[in-house]
Amino acid sequence: MDFETRAIHAGQEPDPSTGAIVTPIFQTSTYVQEAVGVHKGYEYSRTGNPTRTALQRCVAALEGAEHGLAFSSGLAASDAILRLLSPGDHIVIPHDAYGGTYRLVARVFEPAGFPFAPVNLSDLGALEAAWRDETKIVWIETPTNPLLSIVDIEPVTRFAHERGALVVVDNTFATPYLQQPLSLGADLVVHSTTKYLGGHSDVVGGFVATKDGELAQRLAFLQNAVGAVPAPLDAWLVLRGAKTLAVRMDRHCENARAVVAALQDHPAVARVLYPGLPEHPGHEIAKRQMRDFGGMVSFICRGGEDAALGLVAKTRLFALAESLGAVESLIEHPAKMTHASVAGSPLAVDPALVRLSVGIESARDLTEDLRQALSSVR
């Protein structure tokens, strides 16, 4: 079945007891057993819950995976993956990784005995230079948050696999509609479902998808043993969001193109970072690896940090807020907001940078809002 059909039907058969077409929110912690150990497949909701099962089947189907595991946040999903390692194992992360991924690796895992290296994954030479015998995970993010750089998943995966390491791709920005890393050889895909998969700024969640049965089993063990599972309502909200992912992404991409056109020649804008631009260093890879270029746009203000901070205070439709990937357009200042956790580290971002999550409102209203805000910071 095609993507759009899987999004609406995978894991979502009508409820057998009532015929309800929508998977119910199974708001229950436990399940009555007919006799000790005789039950319908569910014992306790940390271990398994039917609403979560539906979500896991659906998003796994969207990623072309056999197995999916839902978590209470994107970082809880990332944490579960990193717990597959043993102390002494070395982790490679992108040199412009999402700040929360960096914080998890640098401040939780490294002190516990897991060394790491931030590497520019567009450069296989840099990856080779950073490689150690102990390197066990290469963590790819593409496009990256907030710089929107692109990593060529296939060659990095080949390189890592030849040396016995696993490859994880954070697919939050692209979503499975635009990019399917497992088909390019990656072992694990991780998501913050808080973003495009949920799509409506009303839930925090995470997800891991894989084709590998053994990895899935180890992750299911961790999901239950550590317990960072989504509540039934949260699983239901992500499942509902996923149904409209394709149509929303098409509109996000279309609106992002309109926003880029409005920013590109504006005198207050020094540089637009968007993989859809032919001059973007990852443009050709993105064209090959993605269906479209996504709804995230970043840019550098010519007037530096003051202009960036002035601009984010002036938009009316673009709301000043962290997060991304929902129907509403958002604007933010990464250096002081989402990426404050990397301040002073090698991953620190330019204080003149502004990040937009372009929503699905009218493109004309969005571009007019940006123009009026930009005119005040020139």
Ligand SMILES: Cc1ncc(COP(=O)(O)O)c(C=O)c1O
């Ligand atoms: C690319 C990326 N990965 C992971 C995360 C973490 O997800 P969550 O906030 O759901 O824990 C985020 C959150 O912004 C993100 O942007």
